[in-house]
Amino acid sequence: MNQEQLIQEARKAQEKAYVPYSHFPVGAALLTTDGKVYHGCNIENAAYSVVNCAERTAIFKAVSEADRDFAMLAVIADTDRPVPPCGACRQVIAELCPKNMKVVLANKKGDIKEITVEELLPFAFSPEDLNE
Numbered sequence: 001m002n003q004e005q006l007i008q009e010a011r012k013a014q015e016k017a018y019v020p021y022s023h024f025p026v027g028a029a030l031l032t033t034d035g036k037v038y039h040g041c042n043i044e045n046a047a048y049s050v051v052n053c054a055e056r057t058a059i060f061k062a063v064s065e066a067d068r069d070f071a072m073l074a075v076i077a078d079t080d081r082p083v084p085p086c087g088a089c090r091q092v093i094a095e096l097c098p099k100n101m102k103v104v105l106a107n108k109k110g111d112i113k114e115i116t117v118e119e120l121l122p123f124a125f126s127p128e129d130l131n132e
């Protein structure tokens with residue numbers, strides 16, 4: 001599966017978004033090293049603060065199925081620029097994806113930004129920081 005195909009998967013994931021409050025659907029597609037794709041969409045709630053972003057939905061689905069070896073993540077939204085993941089998602093991506101893994105950010109116009117996990121969240125708080 002290449003980058004373009006993964007973006008197409010993210011588009012499909014975006015169609016499943018549950019966004020009655022923001023009306024801002026986001027889709028994510030997470031590729032595992034053995035070629036499986038996990039879709040993620042944002043899922044909102046009347047208690048606004050408990051929204052789950054598309055990126056975290058995809059990652060949590062994979063980890064909950066014992067898939068933890070990731071090769072690429074694509075994210076898409078109807079933004080003017082390729083959609084920038086929020087801080088909470090950057091923290092989760094930084095912990096669970098390889099530092100040099102490619103993250104492909106896209107929008108519906110076809111703009112694409114490629115970035116690595118490390119670039120997305122430099123100087124991240126990490127599990128090593130918990131060691132005394």
Ligand SMILES: O=c1ccn([C@H]2C[C@H](O)[C@@H](CO)O2)c(=O)[nH]1
Nearest residue numbers: 022024026042053054084085086
């Ligand atoms: O990268 C992003 C940015 C925002 N959202 C969601 C959260 C909320 O449901 C809506 C508006 O912030 O978009 C994502 O899923 N991913």
Ligand SMILES: [Zn+2]
Nearest residue numbers: 053085086089
């Ligand atoms: Zn997020």
